[in-house]
Amino acid sequence: MRVSDIMNTRVFTIPPTTILQEAAAIFDRNRIDGALVVDGSGHLIGLITKSHLIKAQAKNQMDQQVDAVMTTSVFTLRDTVSLSELQRPNRVFSYSVFPVVDSENRPIGIISRTDLVKYLSEKSLRLAEEMQAVLNAIYNGVIVTDAEGIVTMFNRAAENLTGQNAVNVIGRLVDDVMPNTGLRRVLELGAPELNQKQNLGNCQILTNRSPILKNNKIAGAVAIFQDITQLSAVAAELEEVKSLKSTLESALESFFENIVIVDKKGYIKMMNSSYGDYLGLDQHDVVGKHVTEVIDNTRMHIVAATGKAEVAEVQRIRDKDCVVTRIPIIKDGEVIGAVGKSLFKDLKDLKAMARQMNTLQHQLEYYKEELRKVQGGKFTFDSIVGKSEKMEWLKTVAVKAAKGNSTVLVLGESGTGKELFAHAIHNASGRLHGPLIKVNCAAVPENLLESELFGYDEGAFTGARRGGKPGKFELANGGSIFLDEIGDMTLAMQAKLLRVLQEKEIERVGGTKPVKVDVRVIAATNRDLEGMIERGDFRQDLYYRLNIISLQIPPLRERKEDIPLLSSTLLKKINNQTPHWVEGVSPEAMEILMEYSWPGNVRELENILERAVNLMDEEALITPDNLPPVLKKQHKNKDVDEGGKHLAGIMGDTEKQAIYRALEAAGGNKSKAAQILGIHRSGFYQKLKKYGLSV
């Protein structure tokens, strides 16, 4: 607003030569308090007021001219001067009237102090209203107090944020209505407090508090605050995203595989250091480059464009065939990029891993098998390989024998599979859920065998365990006991065993009362029990007890037709324990195996195959080279004989067959077989030995 809008237009001007007496008359006549003094050209040269006249009258100077008392440093207001200027200089208020002049300094009006005050108070009211409107319009809460801490301003945002009504707050001590504003402290210390976080109900606010200074004195305090709950949530989310990103980056870094991530246009967003190292590039330098510029034969940009995954593809990178997988990254149903990883940086790695896995798989199978063995007789008749007539017949007899409860005596040379039969019998019997306890009578020291078999009571002997110890018979209760190498038992032990078989009860060493046991006995030996009886080394009565059902397992040389099937079954077992996987036996090697006499029977066959597999590198079939010299030597001798078998050979074969048939007819009883053949028992034994036959 301009001065002319509010000025008083009644302008009284008088020349400087006017006598004061006259001037007083003009003032009275026109009821004015002052007049402007102008020169002959009408220019303002001063101001004379009633107070000038009063002072001159007191000094008896009323006959003097106006210019003697007028104020010359008069404050003139040009019409063009904005009223806002009037608020600044304090001296404005030291006069009761002020001249308003034009650009030529000619008075065009007068403005009184009363007008100015009136105007200024109206203006400040308007200003206050405007300010309130502005404050209400802003999003930040504003609380203003005076120097006493009385709230003078409280905007709408402050109302919303605090839940308080301005009407209830303004005019009251800030501490009474809002104890946490901190404004009292600001008033006391005069120091601003900026960026202060504080909780307000469920919100979090950020406040700036400052003192309001007037003439270097604290005239009040203001707090400006805003709700940063959402901002905090966003910041927290951002923190989370940041930490997730760094976790992801470290995860990718920790992978041994090469990993690259591209955006939908195929520009690299991330590459792990493993990939960078592999390419011989700095992983950070490649970010932002198109993937085709960085990785040979890449299809990452295609996958990012088509959204179609490509799994386990071979890609030549840096002159090596790598196995790579490319997966599109899909967000909200849209492909936004692709991640690629090369699992094997060289196909050779894949092969090595396949080999390793194969080995592990085989080892697993092996240990499973071993565990099965430890846990009990898990071999069944299906585990006994053999399609020869002799083996088929033996298995049929054994299956029948298994169903009953009678003692079974398994006879046969070492390595023929006696233990296998013992397991199979147990598992085919009604006792299969009970234990199968094995005792190798030859392996346990003679003096310990009794306590091993029957257990001992506490204090039975020095060093006996407290509480005693159950023997194998007690442990086998409800199941079967496999007494291996029974022919190696002393006569004294034989007597004790016989008693157990008869009484079906045992007596612990040092024990006083017998313990009933329900155990089926399966005994085995490779020794000639009948011959031992004759020599007085084995009790006949025990033999009869054991020999209720006897199974004579033929040696391998008498069932060579089983060799191919046995070989392939045993090879599978061996493969599970060795790093190589051998398919089978070559026809040439098989010919040698078929010719060999196999004194060690199936166990020997197993050992020879295992030896061969261990000597092999990558070959799939066992060849004659992989077999031990002793086998090949026998083969050569046979070749030499092949040209013409001399009579002794033919006679030997015939004799061997006759002995075998006699044994069969006698049900394995050697004395009877000798009788059938009409020869003496001792001569019969010699022939058995000569031809490697066993009962």
Ligand SMILES: Nc1ncnc2c1ncn2[C@@H]1O[C@H](COP(=O)(O)OP(=O)(O)OP(=O)(O)O)[C@@H](O)[C@H]1O
């Ligand atoms: N018919 C068969 N089928 C499969 N494997 C067999 C067969 N016969 C024997 N074997 C295997 O040959 C090895 C020797 O078998 P086993 O221990 O049963 O013989 P054994 O007659 O009890 O020997 P020993 O008298 O020396 O104790 C074992 O590894 C067994 O699994």
